[in-house]
Amino acid sequence: MDALMLSRLQFASATAFHFIFVPLTLGMSVLIACMETAFVRTGKEVYRKMAKFWGKIFLVNFALGVVTGITLEFQFGTNWAGYSAYVGDIFGSLLAIEATAAFFLESTFVGVWTFGWNKLSPKAHMITAWLVAGASNLSAIWILIANGFMQQPVGYVMRNGRAELADFVAVITNMFAWHEFMHTILGAFCVASFFVMGVSAWHLLRKNETDFFKKSFRLGATLALVASILVASQGHFHGNHVAEVQPAKLAAMESHWHTQTNAPMYLLQIPGQEGNLLEALPIPGLLSFLAFNDPSAEVVGLNDIPENERPPVALTFWSFRAMVGLGTLMILVAAFAWLKRDSIENYPTFLKVLPFLIPAPYLAIEFGWIVAEVGRQPWIVYGVMRTSDAVSNITAAQVGFSFIVMCAIYTLLGICGIWLMIRFAKQGPVEGH
Amino acid sequence: MESLHYTLATVWFLLWGVLWAMYFVLDGFDLGVGTLMPFLAKNETEKRVMYNSVGPFWDGNEVWLITAGGVTFAAFPLAYAQMFSGLYTPLMLLLFALILRGVSFEFRSKVESAAWKKVWDTCQFLGSFLPALLLGVAFANIFQGLPLDETHLNQANIFQLLNPYGLAGGVLFTVMFVMHGALWLAIRAQGDLRERAINLAVKLWPVLVVITVLFLAFSAVSTQLFGNYLQTPLLFVVLALPVGGLVLMRVYMGSSRWWGAWGSSAVFIGGTAMFGVIGLFPAIIPSNPNPANSLTIMNSSSSELTLMIMLGVAIVFVPTVLLYQFWAYKHFSHPVDEAELEY
Incomplete structure (x- = not known):
C-alpha cells in the first residue's frame, strides 16, 4: 500500500472512531443540562441524582471524544499537507475559530462542572452544564461548516495557486453545512436517547431504582421519538440538496446509471461499479420524486459521469440503505416506547431488547458519514481538489507505523472506555458519587 | 507583499508566538506534575492529590495546543502543512502520548485494581514527560x-532532529x-507531598539557571536567533522577561510566596518562548x-x-477565554481536599 491509501485508511479509522464518542457527548450534554434545570426548578433530589449518574458515564465518553479529536486536527497537516496548503486559507480558519470560540468553552467548563458539585450553587452548576452543552453543539457547527466547504465549496476564488477566501458569509451560510449540522445533531439526540432508554430498560427489568429510571426512560423516549422523526424528515431535504449539488453522490447512493426523467427506484437491486448486477420491481418516478420532489424530474445517471469522477458505488449504496433502514427501525421503537412510557415495566420483552438497540443509532451515524465522505470521492473538495492530490510527501513506512500504533492505542482505549461505561451504567446511581 | 497584508501577517506572527507561549505556560505545569508523579508521590492518596491538583484545568489547557495548531493552520497554512508533515513522526508520538495521558485522568481512579492504576499511572507519566x-x-x-528544499519540504528524519541542540531544547x-509543576504543587498540595515539591523546586532552581544560560549560549552558536537582536538592540528588553522571571522565582521561593513563584515561572516560560519566536522573525520555519x-x-x-477575519475572532475570543479561565483558576486552585477527589 502507498502513503495515499494508508493515509486514507488512517483518516477514515481516526474519524470513525472519534465519531463513536462525539454524538453521545452532543446529545447527553443537553440531556444532563435538562436534568439539572429540572433539579433547580423543582428542587427534587432525584433530578440531581440523575445528572450525576448520567454525568459519570458522560465524562468517560467525553474524554475519549476529546483525545481522539486532537489527532484529527493535526492529521490535516501531517498526512494531508497538499490539502492544507491548497485550502488552508478557508478550512484552517474554520478549525481555528472552532477552537477559540467553542472548544475552549467546552473544555474549561467540563472541568468546572466535574469539580464544581460542592463548590457551586445548583444554579451556577446548571449554568456550567448548559455552557458545556452549548459549546459542544457550537463546536459541531464550526466543524460541519468546515466539512460543508469540502462538500460544496463556496465563497472562494482561485488565486496564488490556491483557494482563497472571498466571501466569509457565503462560507458560514453554506446550506450544505447547515443540513449536515441539523442531521448530525438530530442523529446525536437519537444516540443519547436510545442510550438512556437502553440503560434504563436494563435497570427497570431488574426493578432497580424504579422511580429514577422511569423518569430517565420517559425523558429518553420523548426525545427519541422527536429526534428520530425529525432526523428522517430533515434527511429528506438534506437528500434534495445533495441531488442538486452532488449529482455523482446521489447517483451512487441509488446506483442509478441511466440519466432519465421519471427515474424509478428498484425494490430489488444489487449495485456494481460498472452497472447494476440486478434490478427488479421498479417503482416508476419514485427516485425522481424523492430526489427533487417531482416524479418527472431528470436524475443524472453514473453513465454520464466520467469514470474517474465516480465514487465507490456499492459501499455508498449499501451504507445509505443501512442508515435508512436503521432510522426506520428507530422511529418504530421510539414510537412504541413513547406510547407505553407510563407502563413500560409491563413489557419485559421490549425492555430486554432495548439495551441491544443502543448501537442502532450509532451505526446509522457511521453509515451516514460513509455516504457523505465515500460518496464525495474521488474529491477531497468536491469538484476542486482530488484526494489523491492532497496527500503529504511522506513515506508509506512512516504512515504505516503510525497507523499501526494508532490502531493499537485506539483499540485499547475503546475496550477500556466502553467497558467502563457499561460498568458504570450497570452499577446504577450511587450515593455520594 | 502589499503593506496592509504585511502588517497583518506581522501581527499574526506575534500572535502565533503568544499562543504557543500561552500553551507552554498553561499546559507546562500539568505536564510537569505528570512527569513528577513517579518521583514525588509516595502513596495512593498523594498520587490522587497530584492528579486532582491539575484535574479541573488540564483539558482547558490542552485546548491552547489545539488553538496554537489551528492558528498556525489558519494564518500560515503552508507553514502548517510543512511543519506538521515534515515533523511527522515526532508529532505522531506527541499526539499518542497526549491521548494516553488524557484518558488516564478519567480512567485511573475509576477501578479499584492495582494493575489497572499502574497502567494509567505509566500513561500519565510518559504522556507528560x-x-x-x-x-x-x-x-x-x-x-x-x-x-528545507526549494519546495519547502523538510528533508530531516527523526534521528537528525535528535541533534545536540535539539536535545538541549x-x-x-x-x-x-x-x-513549573513543582511550584504548582506548592500551591495545591498539602503536608509531606508539598514539602517534597518545595524541596525539589529549591534544588532545581540553580539547575534551571545553568541550563537556561547554556541554552542561550548554545543558541548564539547554533542558530541565527540573535540576528534580529543585534540588528535592533532595543529588542534585548525581551530578555528581561525570562531573566526577570527566573530571578523573581527565586525571590518568591525564598519568602514562601508560591503564587508569586509560580507566576514568575510562567513569565519565565512565556518569555523564553517569545525570545525564540522574535528571533525567528520573519521566518516561521527557517531553512x-x-x-x-x-x-x-x-x-x-x-x-x-x-487574516483580517481571524484577527477579529482573536480580539473577541482570546480575552474572553482568558477571562473565564482566570475565573476557573480563581475558584478551583485552593489546596486539594483529600476528601473530595474526583480523579
Missing part, C-alpha cells in the same frame, strides 16, 4: 532551522515544566543551511481577508 521533551526538541529544531523544556528556502510570513501566510 514525552510531550515536554518532544515539544522542546521540535521547537529547538525550528529555532535552528530545518533542511528537550532538556530545557522538561526542566522548565518540571519546575538551514539555505535561508532562501525558509518559510516566512511573506510566502506562507493566508490571504488578507482571512
Whole structure:
C-alpha cells in the first residue's frame, strides 16, 4: 500500500472512531443540562441524582471524544499537507475559530462542572452544564461548516495557486453545512436517547431504582421519538440538496446509471461499479420524486459521469440503505416506547431488547458519514481538489507505523472506555458519587 | 507583499508566538506534575492529590495546543502543512502520548485494581514527560532551522532532529515544566507531598539557571536567533522577561510566596518562548543551511481577508477565554481536599 491509501485508511479509522464518542457527548450534554434545570426548578433530589449518574458515564465518553479529536486536527497537516496548503486559507480558519470560540468553552467548563458539585450553587452548576452543552453543539457547527466547504465549496476564488477566501458569509451560510449540522445533531439526540432508554430498560427489568429510571426512560423516549422523526424528515431535504449539488453522490447512493426523467427506484437491486448486477420491481418516478420532489424530474445517471469522477458505488449504496433502514427501525421503537412510557415495566420483552438497540443509532451515524465522505470521492473538495492530490510527501513506512500504533492505542482505549461505561451504567446511581 | 497584508501577517506572527507561549505556560505545569508523579508521590492518596491538583484545568489547557495548531493552520497554512508533515513522526508520538495521558485522568481512579492504576499511572507519566521533551526538541529544531528544499519540504528524519541542540531544547523544556509543576504543587498540595515539591523546586532552581544560560549560549552558536537582536538592540528588553522571571522565582521561593513563584515561572516560560519566536522573525520555519528556502510570513501566510477575519475572532475570543479561565483558576486552585477527589 502507498502513503495515499494508508493515509486514507488512517483518516477514515481516526474519524470513525472519534465519531463513536462525539454524538453521545452532543446529545447527553443537553440531556444532563435538562436534568439539572429540572433539579433547580423543582428542587427534587432525584433530578440531581440523575445528572450525576448520567454525568459519570458522560465524562468517560467525553474524554475519549476529546483525545481522539486532537489527532484529527493535526492529521490535516501531517498526512494531508497538499490539502492544507491548497485550502488552508478557508478550512484552517474554520478549525481555528472552532477552537477559540467553542472548544475552549467546552473544555474549561467540563472541568468546572466535574469539580464544581460542592463548590457551586445548583444554579451556577446548571449554568456550567448548559455552557458545556452549548459549546459542544457550537463546536459541531464550526466543524460541519468546515466539512460543508469540502462538500460544496463556496465563497472562494482561485488565486496564488490556491483557494482563497472571498466571501466569509457565503462560507458560514453554506446550506450544505447547515443540513449536515441539523442531521448530525438530530442523529446525536437519537444516540443519547436510545442510550438512556437502553440503560434504563436494563435497570427497570431488574426493578432497580424504579422511580429514577422511569423518569430517565420517559425523558429518553420523548426525545427519541422527536429526534428520530425529525432526523428522517430533515434527511429528506438534506437528500434534495445533495441531488442538486452532488449529482455523482446521489447517483451512487441509488446506483442509478441511466440519466432519465421519471427515474424509478428498484425494490430489488444489487449495485456494481460498472452497472447494476440486478434490478427488479421498479417503482416508476419514485427516485425522481424523492430526489427533487417531482416524479418527472431528470436524475443524472453514473453513465454520464466520467469514470474517474465516480465514487465507490456499492459501499455508498449499501451504507445509505443501512442508515435508512436503521432510522426506520428507530422511529418504530421510539414510537412504541413513547406510547407505553407510563407502563413500560409491563413489557419485559421490549425492555430486554432495548439495551441491544443502543448501537442502532450509532451505526446509522457511521453509515451516514460513509455516504457523505465515500460518496464525495474521488474529491477531497468536491469538484476542486482530488484526494489523491492532497496527500503529504511522506513515506508509506512512516504512515504505516503510525497507523499501526494508532490502531493499537485506539483499540485499547475503546475496550477500556466502553467497558467502563457499561460498568458504570450497570452499577446504577450511587450515593455520594 | 502589499503593506496592509504585511502588517497583518506581522501581527499574526506575534500572535502565533503568544499562543504557543500561552500553551507552554498553561499546559507546562500539568505536564510537569505528570512527569513528577513517579518521583514525588509516595502513596495512593498523594498520587490522587497530584492528579486532582491539575484535574479541573488540564483539558482547558490542552485546548491552547489545539488553538496554537489551528492558528498556525489558519494564518500560515503552508507553514502548517510543512511543519506538521515534515515533523511527522515526532508529532505522531506527541499526539499518542497526549491521548494516553488524557484518558488516564478519567480512567485511573475509576477501578479499584492495582494493575489497572499502574497502567494509567505509566500513561500519565510518559504522556507528560514525552510531550515536554518532544515539544522542546521540535521547537529547538525550528529555532535552528530545518533542511528545507526549494519546495519547502523538510528533508530531516527523526534521528537528525535528535541533534545536540535539539536535545538541549528537550532538556530545557522538561526542566522548565518540571519546575513549573513543582511550584504548582506548592500551591495545591498539602503536608509531606508539598514539602517534597518545595524541596525539589529549591534544588532545581540553580539547575534551571545553568541550563537556561547554556541554552542561550548554545543558541548564539547554533542558530541565527540573535540576528534580529543585534540588528535592533532595543529588542534585548525581551530578555528581561525570562531573566526577570527566573530571578523573581527565586525571590518568591525564598519568602514562601508560591503564587508569586509560580507566576514568575510562567513569565519565565512565556518569555523564553517569545525570545525564540522574535528571533525567528520573519521566518516561521527557517531553512538551514539555505535561508532562501525558509518559510516566512511573506510566502506562507493566508490571504488578507482571512487574516483580517481571524484577527477579529482573536480580539473577541482570546480575552474572553482568558477571562473565564482566570475565573476557573480563581475558584478551583485552593489546596486539594483529600476528601473530595474526583480523579
